[in-house]
Amino acid sequence: xxxxxxxxxxxxxxxxxxxxxxxxxxxxxxxxxxxxxxxxxxxxxxxxxxxxxxxxxxxxxxxxxxxxxxxxxxxxxxxxxxxxx
Amino acid sequence: xxxxxxxxxxxxxxxxxxxxxxxxxxxxxxxxxxxxxxxxxxxxxxxxxxxxxxxxxxxxxxxxxxxxxxxxxxxxxxxxxxxxxxxxxxxxxxxxxxxxxxxxxxxxxxxxxxxxxxxxxxxxxxxxxxxxxxxxxxxxxxxxxxxxxxxxxxxxxxxxxxxxxxxxxxxxxxxxxxxxxxxxxxxxxxxxxxxxxxxxxxxxxxxxxxx
Amino acid sequence: xxxxxxxxxxxxxxxxxxxxxxxxxxxxxxxxxxxxxxxxxxxxxxxxxxxxxxxxxxxxxxxxxxxxxxxxxxxxxxxxxxxxxxxxxxxxxxxxxxxxxxxxxxxxxxxxxxxxxxxxxxxxxxxxxxxxxxxxxxxxxxxxxxxxxxxxxxxxxxxxx
Numbered sequence: 001x002x003x004x005x006x007x008x009x010x011x012x013x014x015x016x017x018x019x020x021x022x023x024x025x026x027x028x029x030x031x032x033x034x035x036x037x038x039x040x041x042x043x044x045x046x047x048x049x050x051x052x053x054x055x056x057x058x059x060x061x062x063x064x065x066x067x068x069x070x071x072x073x074x075x076x077x078x079x080x081x082x083x084x085x
Numbered sequence: 086x087x088x089x090x091x092x093x094x095x096x097x098x099x100x101x102x103x104x105x106x107x108x109x110x111x112x113x114x115x116x117x118x119x120x121x122x123x124x125x126x127x128x129x130x131x132x133x134x135x136x137x138x139x140x141x142x143x144x145x146x147x148x149x150x151x152x153x154x155x156x157x158x159x160x161x162x163x164x165x166x167x168x169x170x171x172x173x174x175x176x177x178x179x180x181x182x183x184x185x186x187x188x189x190x191x192x193x194x195x196x197x198x199x200x201x202x203x204x205x206x207x208x209x210x211x212x213x214x215x216x217x218x219x220x221x222x223x224x225x226x227x228x229x230x231x232x233x234x235x236x237x238x239x240x241x242x243x244x245x246x247x248x249x250x251x252x253x254x255x256x257x258x259x260x261x262x263x264x265x266x267x268x269x270x271x272x273x274x275x276x277x278x279x280x281x282x283x284x285x286x287x288x289x290x291x292x293x294x295x296x
Numbered sequence: 297x298x299x300x301x302x303x304x305x306x307x308x309x310x311x312x313x314x315x316x317x318x319x320x321x322x323x324x325x326x327x328x329x330x331x332x333x334x335x336x337x338x339x340x341x342x343x344x345x346x347x348x349x350x351x352x353x354x355x356x357x358x359x360x361x362x363x364x365x366x367x368x369x370x371x372x373x374x375x376x377x378x379x380x381x382x383x384x385x386x387x388x389x390x391x392x393x394x395x396x397x398x399x400x401x402x403x404x405x406x407x408x409x410x411x412x413x414x415x416x417x418x419x420x421x422x423x424x425x426x427x428x429x430x431x432x433x434x435x436x437x438x439x440x441x442x443x444x445x446x447x448x449x450x451x452x453x454x455x456x457x
Contacts, residue, residue, distance in 0.1 A: 004208075004209075004210060004427075004430075005426070005430055005439055006430070006436035006439055007439075010201070010210065010211025010212055011211060011212045011213045012196070012198070012211040012212075013211065015195065015282075016194065016195060016278075018278075019274060019278035019281065020274065023259070023274060024330055024333075028331050028332040028363070031332055032332075032364075036345055036346070036365070038310075039345070039346055039348070040420045040422065040423035041212075041213075041420075043213045043216035043217060046218070046219050047216075047217050049219075050217055050220060050285050050288075050289075051282075051285055053220060054234075054281055054285045054288060055253050055281065057230055057231060057234045057288070058234055058238065058249060058253035058254050058284065059254065059256065060231055061234055061235050061238070062119070062120075062123075062254060066118050066119060066122075070118070070136070071114070073140065074110075074114055074118075074140070074143060075107070077140065077143060077144060078107060078110045078143075078147065081144065081147045081148070082105045082107075085105060207405070
């Protein structure tokens with residue numbers, strides 16, 4: 001690690017680990033070191049929270065409407081298929 | 086939430102669909118059509134082409150439902166059909182779409198290195214020098230932010246766009262994404278990591294509280 | 297066994313956001329989850345690594361996994377909050393330590409840490425003092441040794457065990 005302090009990851013290293021951390025794919029040692037860093041580094045806590053917020057906003061991108069024309073086309077498609085079965 | 090088995094309601098729908106039950110088909114359409122459009126849209130050039138691809142995909146679903154064994158989730162099976170058709174269509178329309186694309190060289194930092202103190206900094210090498218500022222929670226789910234997120238996702242390189250749409254927009258599991266896109270778990274995680282970092286960076290200037 | 301746990305305000309776990317039940321009922325970690333998914337807690341000697349807003353005494357049940365800076369259990373419940381926890385007093389103790397290091401080793405680096413540590417919160421003060429210890433002593437172990445000193449301070453100041 002490039003930190004001046006032994007075994008302590010830098011913020012630059014932490015931001016590259018956030019996805020593995022959120023996926024639960026960090027080995028226990030790395031996860032512990034990341035969490036220890038978050039204890040004293042408010043900025044990395046903010047960064048991690050922003051990744052979580054990004055995921056949340058992405059999850060809200062989901063209008064569920066489609067036109068009645070589409071519905072009609074699909075019904076036609078279905079009946080055609082059924083007729084040929 | 087597991088991806089390897091169909092949800093309970095799905096088994097009934099699949100069985101009914103095999104019998105030619107129209108309401109079952111419409112239930113599936115209500116459940117999946119919009120998502121299928123979003124999945125198609127990450128591969129092809131326009132909404133209109135995505136609509137065509139998904140129409141074709143529905144026919145392929147109907148024709149294949151007899152053979153669907155339920156080992157994969159219904160959703161990942163259907164998304165695979167959409168993805169495969171969308172890819173072929175994109176290739177036919179001469180849009181560069183290699184099967185497994187790694188646009189960014191691996192290991193490239195996902196946050197601008199200038200935001201951290203350089204390695205030779207006497208006190209805090211590698212620590213933030215231009216740290217992120219907290220976002221206002223109330224701004225997060227407003228219409229403008231959602232629209233921004235959509236366009237940010239649209240500007241991503243294709244492979245990253247595919248993964249973030251499947252994982253974070255559609256809520257697919259890592260296993261479903263691997264099945265749908267034919268990539269390894271490690272691959273999808275790297276792509277997801279890069280995609281999320283980019284979208285966050287694009288949202289940041291808009292969500293920063295004014296001083 | 298009795299151990300300790302640092303939580304955020306409102307007895308909320310700092311990393312998972314889990315809200316510990318106010319009625320002190322038992323909580324179980326998910327079964328068959330990947331390693332490290334149990335309930336984390338501290339022995340006294342681990343306390344300085346995980347400083348948070350609230351310090352709680354907890355009871356642990358079942359097999360205990362020992363790690364370098366924490367322990368992990370499959371079942372736990374909150375017992376009582378250590379209300380004597382005084383973050384400002386802790387920061388002062390760390391300031392004192394760092395000023396001591398600066399007196400031993402009067403460099404601009406140590407002077408910078410002294411200036412910095414007077415402006416930060418308890419968890420960051422613990423970190424800065426440990427960094428200062430490394431700078432003053434010139435050994436890698438000084439970091440962990442300073443954490444051990446901090447744990448002893450906490451144990452005395454809060455009358456833990």
